[in-house]
Amino acid sequence: MFSISDVTLNRDELHGTLANTTAGAIVVFEGWVRNHNEGKKVSSLEYQVYKELALKEGDKILSEAKEKFNLHQVMCAHREGHLALGDIAIWIGATASHRDDAFKATRYIIDEIKHRLPVWKKEHYVDQKAEWVFCRHHHHHVHFNEADFYKKQEIVTNQAKLREARVLVVGAGGLGCPALINLAAAGVGLVRVVDYDTISISNIHRQFLYSPNLVGEKKAVVARSRLLELNPFIEVESITERFSPEHLAGIDLVLDCTDNMATKFLIHDACFKFATPFISAGVFKSEGQVRTFIPSKGCLRCHGAVTPDDSLLGNCNDFGVLGATTSVLGSIQASEALEFLAYGANSTSESTLYLNLKTLTQLRIKHSARPDCPVCKGDVELETCDLEVESIGEARLIDIRNLSDEEVKNLNFTGKVVLSCHRGVRSRKMAEVCRSQGHQHVFSLKGGATSLA
Ligand SMILES: [Zn+2]
Known part of the structure; x- marks a missing residue:
């Protein structure tokens, strides 16, 4: 299905492999070598491919597209080596019963290939010069450097610590969007986004990583591409499932940006079980709270809390909330995360912050740990259905x-x-x-x- 070729791609041959009378549509995408890029006159291109990995990842992307969009067949060929002007650099063909599926699948494949395939591009210019173009994660070519990106924040944080940090954000909604933007912009080395939900029009007023033209798309996938557009120097992973404890693998810190109690308590228990610190926030109308949980420093079960039933509580969808409110709380979560990652401590690990956005008043309540609490020590059965x-x-x-x-x-x-x-x-x-x-x-x-x- 996915191939890499060091000779000129033949579009008729590729098209022929997809001939199929049961399909109602074929969408073909061809990427060509053009004679200019960002003001420079290009004479030819060179692709270097880490072939073994690229073939594996390429096949994976095509299988994902086939399943997601009900494709009949899908084919993709990518060039390596030297390419002349006008050559086909990449050819993608997708057949499906419905044209919409074929369009969406093709778009998905292009985006994923740009993000995930280990391919490096060198541009040769008319003036005999040549330059490697950094496009590891990105739709556009990046010619600026990493040190300049962080120039104005290095004096106030420990950039090296942030670069090596791996943070999981559960929920890419009202709290998650501002938290994610701030973590990515600050240069957290790996950001993993978990959200199973899709974008709906009533979300966008507070979830501003998204826009109305993306309604119906998976939040985690869109969030990932937006964050990489913002900062191409970091890694971002997207998981389009409900939170599960295995998502904690290799993670230094978790941000709980969810709005339902069952998931909050599952994150809570899983983080204590695997001794992973986490920062939780909650919003109700114009009020919110933020707390950092550190293993052995007290948990919600210390004082006997049981997982509450959501029908008793309600969430943003039921009660309504202003984007400005979730935005402040999600940004505080990110700010607390950056402080914790850079210096190992922050203000909400000792006491919970309660903030009222109407009166702009705050309240702090000090945490107290029960010395013999089993959950604090990681001895907890995770709730499963x-x-x-x-x-x-x-x-x-x-x-x-x-x-x-x-x-x-x-x-x-x-x-x-x-x-x-x-x-x-x-x-x-x-x-x-x-x-x-x-x-x-x-x-x-x-x-x-x-x-x-
Ligand atoms: Zn406890």
């Missing part, structure tokens, strides 16, 4: 095999409910959806109906 057949007990078992997703979401969830399907895969997904809507007592039967036999 998978339930073994032996543990069903009094719970109501509901077979969802003949129910649509909508029907499942609208079930009556009083008491403990266990969803079951054929093998336990769809029921787990639906249990997670129901939990994210505030129904904390919904579980999924592990192994599905086969485990009941």
Whole structure:
């Protein structure tokens, strides 16, 4: 599917490989070598490719596109070596039943290849000079250097510490957008974004990494490309799933930018289990709070907190919030993160900050740790929605095999409910959806109906 060629690409041949009478559309993209770039007269191009890795990653990108956009077939060829003016540098072809899918898939492939493929480009100019063009992460060519980028902040922080830091941000919404912008701009070496959600028009007033033309796209994917446009000197990873403890792998600090209690408590427990510090923020109407949690320095369970049910609390979508409010709180989270990463301590690790944006007043409440708290020591069972057949007990078992997703979401969830399907895969997904809507007592039967036999 994905190939690298050191000779001129033949468009007719490539097109022929996709001939298919069942497909309703083909979209073809060709990237050419042009005779100018940023004011310089280009005479030829040279690509160096780390072939082994590029082939693997290229195939991965095409498989992702095929699955995401229901493609019939997809093909991509990338050049290496010397290219003359007018040569095809990259050829992408995608066939699908619907043209919209083929367009979107092609766009996705171009963007991902630019971000992920280990390809280096050298431009040869008419005046006999040549220059490597830094386009590692970027749509545009970067000719400026890293030291200049950080010139005005180096005197107030420890840039080297920030560059080696790896930060996970869970939630790329109202808190996440300002937090992410600030972390990326400050030069945090690796930013990992976790968000399963897609952009909707009512989000954008407070989630300003996005714009109305991107409604329906995955937040984490768009956030990643926006952050790399802002700062091409860092790494950004996007994960388009619900938060799961494995996302903590290799991470120094977590920012909890979510707005539902079930996920907040899962992040809380997972961070204590794996001894990862995290900074949590919450917003309610025009008020907010920020707290930094450090292993062994006190947790929410010290004083017996249990995971609350979201239906009792509500979130930004239910109560409404101003973008300026989430923006201030998300920026405080980032500022606290930068302080913590650069110097190992910050102001909200000792006490929680409560801020009222209407009155511009603040309140600080000092943290207290219970010395024998097991959670603080990492001894915590992570809540999962998978339930073994032996543990069903009094719970109501509901077979969802003949129910649509909508029907499942609208079930009556009083008491403990266990969803079951054929093998336990769809029921787990639906249990997670129901939990994210505030129904904390919904579980999924592990192994599905086969485990009941
Ligand atoms: Zn504790």
